[in-house]
Amino acid sequence: MTAPWTVLIVDDSKADRVVYQRYLKQDLQQDYDYLEANCAEQGLALCQSQGVDVILLDFKLPDISGLGVLDILRQHYPAVPVIMLTGHGDEQVAVQAMKGGAQDYLIKDGLKREDLQRTVRNVVGRARLQRQLHQNQERQRLLGHMALRIRQSLELEQTLETAVAEVRQLLRCDRVLAYQFAPDMSGTIIAESVGEDWTSALGQVVEDSYFQNQGAAEYCNGRKQIVADIETAELDPCHQDLLAEFEVKASLVTPILIRAETPETNRLWGLIVAHQCSKPRQWQSDEVDLLDKLSVHVAIAIQQAELFSQTQTALEKEKALNTFRSQIIATVSHEYNAPLTAIQVAAETLKAHHQTLEAPKRERFLAMIEQKSKHMSALVSDMLVVNQAELNRLKLQPVPLALDQFLTKLIAEQQLVSPDKHHITLAVRGEMDGFRGDRGLLRQVFGNLLSNAVKYSPNGGAVRVQLIGTESQLICHVKDEGIGIPAQDQRYLFQSFSRGSNVGTIPGTGLGLHIAKIAAELHGGTVAVASQPEQGTRFTVQLPKLDY
Numbered sequence: 001m002t003a004p005w006t007v008l009i010v011d012d013s014k015a016d017r018v019v020y021q022r023y024l025k026q027d028l029q030q031d032y033d034y035l036e037a038n039c040a041e042q043g044l045a046l047c048q049s050q051g052v053d054v055i056l057l058d059f060k061l062p063d064i065s066g067l068g069v070l071d072i073l074r075q076h077y078p079a080v081p082v083i084m085l086t087g088h089g090d091e092q093v094a095v096q097a098m099k100g101g102a103q104d105y106l107i108k109d110g111l112k113r114e115d116l117q118r119t120v121r122n123v124v125g126r127a128r129l130q131r132q133l134h135q136n137q138e139r140q141r142l143l144g145h146m147a148l149r150i151r152q153s154l155e156l157e158q159t160l161e162t163a164v165a166e167v168r169q170l171l172r173c174d175r176v177l178a179y180q181f182a183p184d185m186s187g188t189i190i191a192e193s194v195g196e197d198w199t200s201a202l203g204q205v206v207e208d209s210y211f212q213n214q215g216a217a218e219y220c221n222g223r224k225q226i227v228a229d230i231e232t233a234e235l236d237p238c239h240q241d242l243l244a245e246f247e248v249k250a251s252l253v254t255p256i257l258i259r260a261e262t263p264e265t266n267r268l269w270g271l272i273v274a275h276q277c278s279k280p281r282q283w284q285s286d287e288v289d290l291l292d293k294l295s296v297h298v299a300i301a302i303q304q305a306e307l308f309s310q311t312q313t314a315l316e317k318e319k320a321l322n323t324f325r326s327q328i329i330a331t332v333s334h335e336y337n338a339p340l341t342a343i344q345v346a347a348e349t350l351k352a353h354h355q356t357l358e359a360p361k362r363e364r365f366l367a368m369i370e371q372k373s374k375h376m377s378a379l380v381s382d383m384l385v386v387n388q389a390e391l392n393r394l395k396l397q398p399v400p401l402a403l404d405q406f407l408t409k410l411i412a413e414q415q416l417v418s419p420d421k422h423h424i425t426l427a428v429r430g431e432m433d434g435f436r437g438d439r440g441l442l443r444q445v446f447g448n449l450l451s452n453a454v455k456y457s458p459n460g461g462a463v464r465v466q467l468i469g470t471e472s473q474l475i476c477h478v479k480d481e482g483i484g485i486p487a488q489d490q491r492y493l494f495q496s497f498s499r500g501s502n503v504g505t506i507p508g509t510g511l512g513l514h515i516a517k518i519a520a521e522l523h524g525g526t527v528a529v530a531s532q533p534e535q536g537t538r539f540t541v542q543l544p545k546l547d548y
Contacts, residue, residue, distance in 0.1 A: 003031075004030075004031040004032055004033045005030060005031070005032050005033070005053040005054065005120075005124055006032070006033045006034075006035060006050065006051060006052050006053045006054075007020075007024065007032050007033070007034055007035070007052075007053065007054055007055075007056060007120065008035040008036075008037065008043060008046055008047060008050070008052045008054070008055045008056070009021070009034065009035070009036050009037070009055075009056045010037045010038075010039075010040065010042075010043035010055060010056065010057050010058060010061065010069070011037075011038070011056070011057075011058035011061075011085065012038045012039060012058065012060075012061055012062050013058070014038070016058070016085075016108065017036050017038075019111075020056055020116065021034050023111075023113040023116045023117065024116065024117065024120065026113060026117075027117040027120075027121075029117075029121065030117075030120075030121060032120075035050055035052065038062075039061055039062050039063045039064075040061045040063050040064035040068070040069045041063055041064070043055070043057070043069070044069070044072060044073075047073070047077055047080065048076075048077075052077075052080050053080075053081075053124050053127075054080070054081050054082070054083065054120055054123055054124050054127075055073070055080060055081070055082045055083070056083050056085060056120075057069060057070070057082050057083065057084055057085060057102070058085050059084055059085065059086045059087070059093055059094075059097070060087070066084055066086075066093075066097060067093075067096060067097060067100055070082060070084075070097060070100040070101050070102060071100065071101075073101065074100070074101040078101075079127070079131060080127075081103040081123045081124060081126070081127040082101065082102045082103060083102065083103060083104050083105065083106060083119060083120065083123055084097035084098075084102040084104075084105040084106075085105070085106055085108055086105060086106075086107060086108065087107070087108050087109060094107075103123045103126065103127065104119050104122070104123050106119060118392070122392075136286075139170050139286075139290065145166075155305065156301070156302060156305035156306075156309075157190075157191070159298070159301040159302075159305060160178045160190060160191035160298070161191050161193075163178065163191070163272070163294060163297075163298050163301075164176040164177060164178055164191045164192060164193040164272075165193040167193075167272070167274070167290070167291065167294055168193040168194075168274070170290060171252075171274055171287055171290070171291075173274045173275060173276050173281070174194065174195045174197075174198050174275055174276055174277040174278055175192065175193070175194040175195065175198055175201070175246075175248075175273075175274070175275035175277060176192070176193050176194075176272070176273065176274050176275070177189050177191065177192040177193075177194075177201060177202075177272075177273050177275075178190055178191040178192070178256075178270060178271070178272060178273075178298070179206070179270045179271040179272075179273060180269065180270040181211070181216075181268060181269065181270055185211045185216055186205060186206065186207045186208075187205070187206050187207075187208075187211070187270065187271075188203070188204070188205050188206070189201050189202055189203060189204050189206065190202075190203075190270075195277075197277075197278075198247055198277045199246070199247060201246055206242065208238060208239055208242060209236070209238050210236045210238065210239050216268050219255040219257075219268050219271075220255070220257065220266050220267075220268050222255070222257075223255070224252075224253060224254045224255070224288060224291075224292065225251065225252070225253040226252055226253075226283050226288060227243075227250055227251045227252070228250050228280055228281060228282050228283065229249065229250060229280035230243050230244065230248060230249060230250065230251070230280075231249075231280075246275065246277075247277045248275045248276070248277055249276055249277055249278065249279055249280050249281070250275070250276040250279075250280045250281040250283070251273060251274065251275050251276070252273070252274040252283045252287065252288065252291055253271055253272070253273045253274075254271070254272050254288075254291045254292050254294075254295045255268055255270075255271055255295060256268075256269045256270045256271060256272060256295050256298050256299050256302065257269065257295070257299055258299055258302065258303060259299065269299065269302055272291055272294060272295050272298065274287075274291060285499070285501070289505075385444065385515050385518070385519075394441075394518065394522065396438050396441065396522045396523065397438050397440070398436040398437055398438050398523075399436060399437070399438075399439065400435075400436055401435055401436060401437045401439065401442070402432060402435075403432060403435055403437065403442075403467060403474055403476075403543075404426075404428045404432050404467055406439070406442065406446075407426055407446060407465060407467060407476070408426060410443065410446050410447060410450060411424045411426055411450065411465065414447075414450045414451060414454065418454045419454075419460065421459070421460025421461070422454050422457060422460050422461065422462075422463060423461075423462050423463070424450065424453075424454075424462075424463040424464075424465065425462065425463070425464055425465065426465045426466075426467065427464070427465070427466045427467070428466075428467045428469075429467075429468055429469070430467075430468045430469030430470055431469040431470060431471060432467075432469045432474070433469075434545045435469075435474055435543070435545050436545075436546070436547075437523055437543065438519075438522070438523070441519035441522060441523070442519065442523075444515050444516060444519045445516045445519045445520050445527070445541060446476070446478070446541070448512035448513060448515065448516045449478040449516060449539050449541070450463070450465075450478065451512070452480075452512060452513070453478055453479075453480035453482065453537070454480075455506060456480065456482040456483050456500075456503070456506060456537070457480045457481055457482030457483070457536075458482070458483070458506070459482075461480065461481035461482070461536075462480075462481060463478070463479070463480050463481075464477075464478075464479045464480075465477070465478050465479075466479075471545075472544060472545055473525075473542055473543060473544045473545055474542075474543045474545070475540065475541070475542050475543075476540070476541045476543075477538055477539070477540050478538065478539045478541075479536060479537070479538040479539075480536050480537055480538075481536040482536055482537060483500075483502055483503070483533065483534060484502075484531045484532050484533040484534050484535050484536055484537055485500045485502075485529065485531040485533070485537055486500060486501055486502055486533055487532075488501075489501050489502075490529055490531065493513055493529055494513050494514055494516075494517040494527065495514060496510065496511055496514040498510050498513075498514070502533060513527070516541075520541055520542075520543065523543050523544070523546075524543075524544045524546055525541060525542050525543040525544060526541070526542045527539060527540070527541050528540045528542075
């Protein structure tokens with residue numbers, strides 16, 4: 001069960017408010033908290049002071065009409081979805097309400113419990129999905145813009161100021177700073193963006209014994225520090241005191257590494273640090289990923305700036321600054337042309353199609369991948385399937401299907417696009433006859449499982465598919481030898497936007513298994529997982545032989 005949703009009921013009839021609450025309390029799929037208002041003024045005040053997930057709004061209120069309230073909400077609280085409640089015969093009013101910004105409407109007379117529950121779930125689900133899409137699209141747009149600005153500047157100070165200012169906007173946190181290490185592993189805060197309510201740390205010299213002892217080596221190996229609450233985290237006392245001095249309640253730290261030929265010779269240049277000062281904060285995986293990708297861009301910009309600085313000194317000595325400047329820009333352009341081109345193409349694509357690409361690509365963030373368009377197309381397709389499922393519009397279209405032949409074709413397709421180090425096999429036994437299924441939906445099920453088995457086995461290995469037929473059902477096991485899934489992640493694995501915490505930089509949206517589960521359940525079946533980290537994963541799909 002997910003966290004409770006807060007429902008604001010604005011209705012001057014206490015009896016009606018009681019009925020709505022009773023119906024929603026019987027919802028087995030979702031818990032709710034309730035706020036009540038008997039007039040528009042009281043409801044608007046609650047909306048302003050409380051976090052609200054959805055509003056049940058009576059059309060006829062004693063002070064302001066429902067349409068008037070909708071107009072106010074659209075101006076001041078456009079992200080809060082509204083369900084208009086009207087009496088019988090007010091369908092025309094309901095249409096006006098939908099045009100005025102309501103997400104749905106219900107007729108009070110004869111209102112059924114199931115209708116109210118389903119409508120609330122659908123409206124809140126769509127609103128949350130739209131907010132997630134908008135947030136991810138905005139982060140992608142801003143990160144692309146920021147990455148380009150970083151590349152366009154050869155001045156390190158300007159580069160870092162751009163980075164900390166824009167990443168604070170992306171994360172909506174209280175402070176972001178860039179920290180540069182000295183040879184003795186003390187450091188200086190050389191760039192900062194901080195909210196007006198918090199003390200600036202710019203220019204401060206910091207000595208933290210942790211970095212002078214073992215910390216530098218750990219960060220050179222790629223360590224990141226994620227602290228949700230400094231009061232409860234197991235931190236070195238010196239480091240905890242330092243964070244308290246800066247009024248920090250939660251922090252997120254990623255290293256700025258100047259990459260060398262081997263990890264042992266990487267240079268820890270500094271840190272990019274995000275602070276939440278107002279309260280503790282649970283940092284999200286996409287926020288960690290964002291800071292990690294930013295640190296790579298900053299490291300490249302530092303290398304550019306250092307190289308340019310060195311060249312500039314040589315140019316001044318030889319009094320040929322313009323000539324050498326052209327050479328260094330050409331050199332930098334040559335060295336980083338491929339990644340810069342990929343970033344520019346991604347940014348231009350988002351800019352040109354941001355209104356149509358409803359794509360929560362939280363793992364992408366300008367990932368330099370060759371098949372970007374294919375990933376975007378797949379994501380849009382996945383989003384359409386998820387959206388149809390949430391609206392209960394995903395319909396099964398079963399036909400007689402030889403699942404063994406169907407899987408053989410899918411495996412051949414997957415093997416064509418899989419690296420040579422992956423070998424996919426299919427073993428079939430038992431009774432295959434008598435099965436009916438939806439080809440498109442079953443492609444979603446087994447296509448996702450096969451592609452995941454390959455994707456999350458970066459070192460290669462065998463992918464074994466076993467199909468077993470009985471008189472009443474088909475059972476399919478898809479087993480790989482990949483990175484596995486931590487136990488604590490498995491319970492959330494089939495939820496939308498959920499991914500294993502160990503996937504690292506492997507791209508993905510967290511929608512594939514959610515769609516596979518939906519498609520299997522529409523067939524009356526199930527999808528289950530068994531996995532251990534570094535020991536591979538086995539998915540089991542059970543599909544009954546039903547006479548649809």
